[in-house]
Every structure is written in C-alpha cells, then in structure tokens.
Amino acid sequence: MTGEIDVADSLRDGILRGDYVAGQRLVEADLCERFGTTRFIIRSALQSLAAQGLVEMRRNRGARVRTVTIDEAIEISEVRRALEGLCAARAAERATGDDRAELRQIVQSMKAAGQAGELLQYSELNATLHQKVRVIAAHETSARILDQLRGQMVRHQFHLSLVPGRAAISMPQHEAIVEAIVAGDPGAAETAMRAHIDSVIEALRALPAAGAPLTVIHPPTVSHPPTRPRGGRSDARRAQP
Amino acid sequence: MTGEIDVADSLRDGILRGDYVAGQRLVEADLCERFGTTRFIIRSALQSLAAQGLVEMRRNRGARVRTVTIDEAIEISEVRRALEGLCAARAAERATGDDRAELRQIVQSMKAAGQAGELLQYSELNATLHQKVRVIAAHETSARILDQLRGQMVRHQFHLSLVPGRAAISMPQHEAIVEAIVAGDPGAAETAMRAHIDSVIEALRALPAAGAPLTVIHPPTVSHPPTRPRGGRSDARRAQP
DNA sequence: TCTGCGTAGATTGTTAGCAATCTTGTCAAC
DNA sequence: GTTGACAAGATTGCTAACAATCTACGCAGA
Numbered sequence: 001m002t003g004e005i006d007v008a009d010s011l012r013d014g015i016l017r018g019d020y021v022a023g024q025r026l027v028e029a030d031l032c033e034r035f036g037t038t039r040f041i042i043r044s045a046l047q048s049l050a051a052q053g054l055v056e057m058r059r060n061r062g063a064r065v066r067t068v069t070i071d072e073a074i075e076i077s078e079v080r081r082a083l084e085g086l087c088a089a090r091a092a093e094r095a096t097g098d099d100r101a102e103l104r105q106i107v108q109s110m111k112a113a114g115q116a117g118e119l120l121q122y123s124e125l126n127a128t129l130h131q132k133v134r135v136i137a138a139h140e141t142s143a144r145i146l147d148q149l150r151g152q153m154v155r156h157q158f159h160l161s162l163v164p165g166r167a168a169i170s171m172p173q174h175e176a177i178v179e180a181i182v183a184g185d186p187g188a189a190e191t192a193m194r195a196h197i198d199s200v201i202e203a204l205r206a207l208p209a210a211g212a213p214l215t216v217i218h219p220p221t222v223s224h225p226p227t228r229p230r231g232g233r234s235d236a237r238r239a240q241p
Numbered sequence: 242m243t244g245e246i247d248v249a250d251s252l253r254d255g256i257l258r259g260d261y262v263a264g265q266r267l268v269e270a271d272l273c274e275r276f277g278t279t280r281f282i283i284r285s286a287l288q289s290l291a292a293q294g295l296v297e298m299r300r301n302r303g304a305r306v307r308t309v310t311i312d313e314a315i316e317i318s319e320v321r322r323a324l325e326g327l328c329a330a331r332a333a334e335r336a337t338g339d340d341r342a343e344l345r346q347i348v349q350s351m352k353a354a355g356q357a358g359e360l361l362q363y364s365e366l367n368a369t370l371h372q373k374v375r376v377i378a379a380h381e382t383s384a385r386i387l388d389q390l391r392g393q394m395v396r397h398q399f400h401l402s403l404v405p406g407r408a409a410i411s412m413p414q415h416e417a418i419v420e421a422i423v424a425g426d427p428g429a430a431e432t433a434m435r436a437h438i439d440s441v442i443e444a445l446r447a448l449p450a451a452g453a454p455l456t457v458i459h460p461p462t463v464s465h466p467p468t469r470p471r472g473g474r475s476d477a478r479r480a481q482p
Numbered sequence: 483t484c485t486g487c488g489t490a491g492a493t494t495g496t497t498a499g500c501a502a503t504c505t506t507g508t509c510a511a512c
Numbered sequence: 513g514t515t516g517a518c519a520a521g522a523t524t525g526c527t528a529a530c531a532a533t534c535t536a537c538g539c540a541g542a
Contacts (some may be wrong), residue, residue: 028494038527039494047285051292060494060533075382082383094243140322141316145386269524279497280524299502301524 007035008045015054015065016154026055026063053152066152073156074204078148081197083146084130087137088177088184088193099136100182106132107178114167123161129174133181133193160203169199248276249286256295256306259396267296267304294393307393313395315445317390322438324387325371328378329418329434330427338406340377341423348419355408364402370415374422401444410426410440 011031012170014020031042050057056066068076095103106129113122150157160166173196180188252272255261272283291298297307309317336344345371354363365406375384391398414437421429 027492029492040526040528043494044288047288048292051289072382075380078327078380079324079386081276082327083320083498086319086323139316139319141313141320141390149382153478268522281496284524302505303524444530 007037007041008048010035011045012049012054012151020065022065022155024065026065028062052148068152068156070156070204070207073153074201076153077197077201077204080146080149081194081201083142084133084197085135085190085194086142087139088181088189089139090139091133092181092184092186092189094138095136095181095184103129103132103178103181106141107175110174111171114171119161119167122167126161126170128175132194133177156204159207160200163203166203170196173199179199187221246269248278248282249289251276252286253290253295257392258302261306263306263308263396265306267306269303294388309393309397311397311445311448314394315442317394318438318442318445321387321390322435322442324383324399325374325438326431326435328375328380329381329422331378331380332374333422333425333427333430335379336377336422336425344370344419344422348416351415352412355412360402360408363408367411374418397445400448401441404444407444411437414440
C-alpha cells in the first residue's frame, strides 16, 4: 500500500480544487478520518505540501491552508515573468515542426473560445499554451519551480480569468509569443512572454481585495467549517440532542 | 525542546559544508546516533531537506545526498540568471544611500582581494555582494528560490572559485552591476547581472567532468563511509577481532 | 459589567516497537 | 566458470500510545 503519496496528492488536489477555504485549519485527526489513515501519513503529506508552499505549518499550532495575498501573487508573477521568459526563449530555439503546428492550433482554439465568450475554455487553453511552451523548453529546474508557484496562484489566476475583457487583452499577446517561437526568435519570444505577464501583473494590481467570490463557486464542505474552536471545555460535539 | 528544526539545520549545514560525500546514503539509524535523537525527528528533517532538493528520497530505499550534475548546475544557473536579473533591477529601483555606499565598499574589497590573489576571500565577498543585492531587492519569493538553488550548487560554485583567472574575468562584471544599481538604472542592472551569470555558465561548461577534487578538501568522516553494504548476512560489524 | 487568571480539553509533538521491503551473499544447477 | 534462485538480515514504512502544548471557557475580584 503506497498510502502516503496518494494522500498527499489527494489533499493537494483538494486544496487546488478549492475544497478547503484559504486560511482554514487542517486538523490532523479530521484528515485521518476523511482519508481513512493514520496521523503519521497525514503529517508526512502536510509536510510535503508545506514544502510546496500550499499549506503553512507552525509549531504546536498545526497546519492551515496558506493564504496568498495579492502582493504575494504579484511577487510570484514577477518570478513567473522571469522564468517563463527563459522558457519561451528556449522553446524558440528547440521547437520542432510538430511543436510549431500544435502551438498554432492552440492559438486558433483560443481565438475561437475568446470570440464565443467561453471564458472557462479560454482559461483552460491559456494554461495549455503556457504548459506547452514549458514542455518544449525542456528545462526541468524552471518547470519544477513554475509548478510550485502555479499551485500557490490558483485562486488568483481563477479570479483573473473571470475579469471581463481579459481575453481580448491577452489574445494578441499570446499570438505574439507563438509567432516568435514559431519564427525561432528567442529574444522576441522572451520579450513577448514578459510583456504578456506584465499585463497579468497589471491586472492583478487592479483586482479588488480578493476574498469571498471563490467560496460561492466552491462552498466549503459542511463537515469542515472554516473556523473551529480549539480547546476549552466545550462539549459542543456530544451536546446534540 | 525544538529538536526537529535544529537537526534539519545541522544536517543541512553538514551537507553544505561537505561532511557527506555526494551520493552518500543517509541511513536513519546512523543519523539518530550522530544527532542523539529518534528516527521520527531524522525522518522529518530528511523530508524537509528533500523538499529543498538537497537530498533525494526514494521509497523503501532511503535518503542519499543528491548529486547535482554539471548539466543540472547549468540549468540552475540559467534560473539564477533570470531571478538575479530581476533582483538587480529591483535593487536599482530601491537602493538607499547607505545601500549604495555598502555596495561600493564590497566592490572595493573584492578588487583588493582579487589583486592580492586571495581566492577564498574573493569568493566570500562575491557571495556577500550577490546576497546584498537580494536583500536590497526585498523580493521574498525569488529570495527563497535562490536560497534553495544556492544550496544545490555549493559544490560546483566552490570548484568555480578555484578556476585560475576567474576573478579577473568577473571583477569588471561585478563593477558594472554595482555601477548600474548605484546609478538607479534597472534595465542596465538586469543586463549587467545577466551578462555576469552568462559568463558563470560559460565557465561551468568549460569545467572538467567534476568529481574527486572536493573530497580532497573535505574528506568524508570515517564513521560514515561513502558506500556501505545493505542486507546480506555480513556480520562485518561484529566480526572485528 | 468588565478584566485577569486558572483549568479543562482539544490538538499537536514525540517515542518505541512491529511489519513490509529491499539488498547482498551463498549455494545449487547448468 | 557462469547464471539463477533462495534466504538472512539490515533498513525503511507504518501503527498506536504517551507527553507536551496551546486555546477557550468560566469564575473571582474590582
């Protein structure tokens, strides 16, 4: 039985999916019940997730889902700007004929989704495009880091994709990136990618103070309320007639 | 007692200092004895170090000190190029008067050490300069990532600093970086930093295939041989007359 | 009524031990 | 002499129970 890995992945997926509210306490005993395993496994999983920056562990205070502020999201995006710029440049140097065709295909689909107003699909294609660039770049170190950062950004990125008019702004930027890669021009590819993420950062700065909207889409599970008392002589659990 | 953190730090320092040979197995029981604690603590520490990329953990096969190949070192340096470029640009925007004075001071000391042929001191000042730039940039996300990467690079960086003529090459590059930051020119600072790390990458590419030299400087502790049999009915331990 | 302290109980940190797994040396068969 | 399988035992994976720590409630005093 490979318990540990499964639990860490499930928990990670759960957090990324929004099953747990940002800032919510992750009580080990509760997670044991939910995943049907022991505290040791849960603890290992939590440590692993803490290393990925998805949860925050404080001594004697347990783990909570890490809240990423807008300021942090901007910092993360600045790092993305640098690293995805690197990947775009490398992609321009390494892209095969098939790669180029696929990139063009993705951009076509994005255009269609954008014009049809399919925000969700546009957002997914956007992720696909960025990932494809990373795959072509074949730069393991930056890929690993970008993966980590993406995990921390999920919520804000989700918000962004719903900002009206966002697709119209980013579409030509994506076209420029793909054009440069297809043309095999590393410098232009890097510049285009950086310009694109600059605009993402600008949009983040304009974003309202974050918060509730997400919980409307992904309501917290009733058995795991956002806050919960700790200690005290509250017999609340058993005191239900 | 805060055991866990101390052990993780001690182990990290030990690896960075070169107490453990690259690729060496880290047997939990041995580490327990060495640090005077239990396997749980050791295990947590190892997981933490694995997350930082300093050790490699494989299921049922334990932990070993991660070996970073020259190719990986180059990849890491490419990421450093992107992120330190970002930091240099931000430093140029944020540096106070005191910061500028301190930067100039460090460069002066480097010049002196370089001319005196004090390779070790030059290498330390080099690290100090890069760190100072990061501190001025005040960019937590990239600082955290750069810290991790630095840990993985230590060995190769050490090799580099011993390459004859290296100081003479990097000195003007460092001057250019500091000049740009002092002048408050973010673009020039980023360009200068990227040029500098480009030359580091070039030097890495020219480096001989890595390996033994380091063990001459930091011989492995006798109680922790690089390789050790596992399993089998070898009574080697007790069979010493 | 408000404030500060002690205590109950929930929660996490740690320990010791059993079970599963892998490595290596040895032996037999070809 | 070489190749394959077997078994010993070292090593890691996991479980359950104990100890340390923190939080909130309620009571006494002002």
